[in-house]
Amino acid sequence: xxxxxxxxxxxxxxxxxxxxxxxxxxxxxxxxxxxxxxxxxxxxxxxxxxxxxxxxxxxxxxxxxxxxxxxxxxxxxxxxxxxxxxxxxxxxxxxxxxxxxxxxxxxxxxxxxxxxxxxxxxxxxxxxxxxxxxxxxxxxxxxxxxxxxxxxxxxxxxxxxxxxxxxxxxxxxxxxxxxxx
Numbered sequence: 296x297x298x299x300x301x302x303x304x305x306x307x308x309x310x311x312x313x314x315x316x317x318x319x320x321x322x323x324x325x326x327x328x329x330x331x332x333x334x335x336x337x338x339x340x341x342x343x344x345x346x347x348x349x350x351x352x353x354x355x356x357x358x359x360x361x362x363x364x365x366x367x368x369x370x371x372x373x374x375x376x377x378x379x380x381x382x383x384x385x386x387x388x389x390x391x392x393x394x395x396x397x398x399x400x401x402x403x404x405x406x407x408x409x410x411x412x413x414x415x416x417x418x419x420x421x422x423x424x425x426x427x428x429x430x431x432x433x434x435x436x437x438x439x440x441x442x443x444x445x446x447x448x449x450x451x452x453x454x455x456x457x458x459x460x461x462x463x464x465x466x467x468x469x470x471x472x473x474x475x476x
Contacts, residue, residue, distance in 0.1 A: 334394025
């Protein structure tokens with residue numbers, strides 16, 4: 296939030312209401328996951344005459360970006376009063392799965408997606424993946440078993456892969472892991 300005029304104009308209270316409104320916007324591909332828990336809201340700036348929301352795409356080719364931007368704009372307009380609302384995607388800092396909150400990780404599990412592992416701050420390399428049917432690559436979100444098999448490196452989106460749990464016999468999706476190297 297910008298200093299000075301926004302604070303004098305009640306910008307802090309409005310900023311809080313905007314963040315609350317944003318917590319009601321859900322990822323269209325993962326309905327139980329609010330975008331605030333996904334970690335794509337980079338900043339909210341409240342000025343006397345405008346509100347600006349900067350979002351980080353999870354990846355550049357995400358097919359849901361337009362829907363997310365429209366949903367964010369509608370949610371913020373509902374609380375912004377007469378201020379115009381600007382929503383834009385920024386690429387710095389880059390989004391990483393480290394931004395997903397604990398509540399977001401639980402929402403992923405509840406939807407049947409294995410959350411990405413806890414990452415570090417080292418540079419990441421995300422391989423397209425081997426087609427060898429690697430075992431134990433992701434824990435099952437349904438039963439927690441590590442007795443899983445990578446079925447396909449190519450899931451419904453570029454950032455996910457499909458797996459099969461040999462314990463509970465459920466298929467599931469997982470975010471592709473970050474790899475250093």
